[in-house]
Amino acid sequence: MQPKIFLSAFKIAPIMRLTPELAQELCAGQAHQVGACAPDGTPHVVRALALVEEVDGRLSVLLSSLANPELLQAVRETGRVAVVVSRPTTLQTVQYKGADAAVHAAETPQYRRLLQQRGDAFYSDIEQVGFDRHKLAAWYEVPDGALVRICFAPHGAWNGTPGPGSGMPVELLP
Amino acid sequence: MTASPALSHADLLPLRAVRRMLEGIIPPALATASVDGVPHVTYLSQAEYVDDDHIALSFQFFNRSRENVMATGRAALSVEDPYTGGAVAMQLRYVRTDTAGPLFERLRAKLAGIASQTGMEKVFRLRGADLYRVVEVRRVAGRRELPGTLPRCDVAAGGRALVERLADCADLPALYEALTTGLVRDLLIDHAMLLLLDPARKRFRVAASVGYAAPGIGAEWPADQGLAGVAVREGVALRVGHMTTMSLYGRAARRRTEALGLEGVLDDELPMPGLERPRSQLAVPLRAAGQSLGALLVESDQQQFFSYDDEDALAMVACHVALGLVLWRGAAGTAATGAPAAGSDGVLKVRHYARDHSVWFDDAYLIKGVAGAILWRLLQEWHRHGRDRFTNRELRQADGLGLPDLQDNLEARLLLLQRRLDERAARVRIVREGRGRWVLQVDGPLALADG
Numbered sequence: 198m199q200p201k202i203f204l205s206a207f208k209i210a211p212i213m214r215l216t217p218e219l220a221q222e223l224c225a226g227q228a229h230q231v232g233a234c235a236p237d238g239t240p241h242v243v244r245a246l247a248l249v250e251e252v253d254g255r256l257s258v259l260l261s262s263l264a265n266p267e268l269l270q271a272v273r274e275t276g277r278v279a280v281v282v283s284r285p286t287t288l289q290t291v292q293y294k295g296a297d298a299a300v301h302a303a304e305t306p307q308y309r310r311l312l313q314q315r316g317d318a319f320y321s322d323i324e325q326v327g328f329d330r331h332k333l334a335a336w337y338e339v340p341d342g343a344l345v346r347i348c349f350a351p352h353g354a355w356n357g358t359p360g361p362g363s364g365m366p367v368e369l370l371p
Numbered sequence: 372m373t374a375s376p377a378l379s380h381a382d383l384l385p386l387r388a389v390r391r392m393l394e395g396i397i398p399p400a401l402a403t404a405s406v407d408g409v410p411h412v413t414y415l416s417q418a419e420y421v422d423d424d425h426i427a428l429s430f431q432f433f434n435r436s437r438e439n440v441m442a443t444g445r446a447a448l449s450v451e452d453p454y455t456g457g458a459v460a461m462q463l464r465y466v467r468t469d470t471a472g473p474l475f476e477r478l479r480a481k482l483a484g485i486a487s488q489t490g491m492e493k494v495f496r497l498r499g500a501d502l503y504r505v506v507e508v509r510r511v512a513g514r515r516e517l518p519g520t521l522p523r524c525d526v527a528a529g530g531r532a533l534v535e536r537l538a539d540c541a542d543l544p545a546l547y548e549a550l551t552t553g554l555v556r557d558l559l560i561d562h563a564m565l566l567l568l569d570p571a572r573k574r575f576r577v578a579a580s581v582g583y584a585a586p587g588i589g590a591e592w593p594a595d596q597g598l599a600g601v602a603v604r605e606g607v608a609l610r611v612g613h614m615t616t617m618s619l620y621g622r623a624a625r626r627r628t629e630a631l632g633l634e635g636v637l638d639d640e641l642p643m644p645g646l647e648r649p650r651s652q653l654a655v656p657l658r659a660a661g662q663s664l665g666a667l668l669v670e671s672d673q674q675q676f677f678s679y680d681d682e683d684a685l686a687m688v689a690c691h692v693a694l695g696l697v698l699w700r701g702a703a704g705t706a707a708t709g710a711p712a713a714g715s716d717g718v719l720k721v722r723h724y725a726r727d728h729s730v731w732f733d734d735a736y737l738i739k740g741v742a743g744a745i746l747w748r749l750l751q752e753w754h755r756h757g758r759d760r761f762t763n764r765e766l767r768q769a770d771g772l773g774l775p776d777l778q779d780n781l782e783a784r785l786l787l788l789q790r791r792l793d794e795r796a797a798r799v800r801i802v803r804e805g806r807g808r809w810v811l812q813v814d815g816p817l818a819l820a821d822g
Binding site: 230231232233234236238240241243244262265275277278279281283290292328333334336339343359363364 | 400401402403404408409410411416432434435443445446448449453454455456457458460462511513514515516517674
């Protein structure tokens, strides 16, 4: 009975939500890196393309399934994920983590539209620090059928901005 | 590690093939995991290519990444190519942390450049250089990569041409000329200076330069300052591709000099050559016969102007220059320390340049300005008339010394000259004989030349 009680408790645990400021920041030009760890302890990391807050408060990391298949496999096998979002012009950085992550296809008009919007915002931001968006255009060119999302409930967030305060928890709403 | 069917061996790359990505233009991301498998991701300020099997990562903060690496010894790195849109993922194994030595200094110098660009000088502090073995480099698949930007020239061929120029030289002036000419023509490097080390006085002297409004030949610089100072101290090439101002180093050097109460020396110093706002710098130490002889410092007003290939090419060039210094200056090979470097005939060649009144003993700069003009006048009087005594009064009345009418600081200038001659342990000295009276002492034959 005990595992059942545990699962039940897990399912009804409230999802932590982003504060309005954090949610708004996701829409600004952000760079994303997603990390996972395979069951054998091998860490993986790859650039992701967007972090989206779903209506139920869960977060979806959008990325190409071709970029790092081992990472996606690690997420499938462990459910654990870490994603860092960082704004190039300010280096303001936040890391979100989840322990119930799953990988889903994201080939819908809605996610493609979001990808376009987030890409535009990202390129606008990096242009301010001297990058040429055309040279980095490949980052957001995800082949048809390859767009996936890693969906998870954030159980914590941490400040990753370089300097003092890095590593400190960032408040999430219950 | 179990390979996924989706992965291809064609995507595996040698580390050397991607070292140009490790320039710090786009911060790499490091993934680690705790012993119980909780992933953690962080951005790094830099990753440094060490050799074909190793990279070094900056250790700046005690944080979760550090804790994880110390516990598991494993990490993964995501590195982007800012020129093509491509990327690689690396698998790393922790080897060790250096807190001193060449690798540490290389990272520290680069971090200083990055910190100065972001205004984070007081925040960024390097605790160590973490060395990792690279066990796999895999191309990130599914990206339409652009062709890489063309290098500004064939650096390897340019380096070879420059070395051949150096091989044709038969003396130091020819070597300096070949170096400065070749850097511009063969490697398209527009700004460079050759700094010779005087280990006794812990100073660099500019022996040759190219591309500056003020060539600054003979200008001196504390040898513990700037990129060149670290390069010589650690015996490694240092390259900073971000905005690092030489003027910052210069101001630091000046503050240090002032703190030592040597403002009077500064007044008579030649201005250092150097770009006002360099965006890239590369300093390569000159080493030969087991000694550090100085450094070759090249600059650009463009970011990321110098590559790993430049580092390789200039290391080869610097080796040839250092050998030339040893050959033609003797095994000491340094910037005129100790006994005067008299020619093989035992005659000390003293040369004076009227445009700035700089005086050189053999090939070594001694002094310039008013003090240089005074010394030249005394030597001429000694040479023509055998006079070895002189007074402050006659110097004040002499034409052509450039003394101001008021507050001429003559006494301070003579003291500076006396100290400079004593430091050089030259066969020429001046000694105070009484109030306002001096004696010129010359111990050995001199050959005077003007211009």
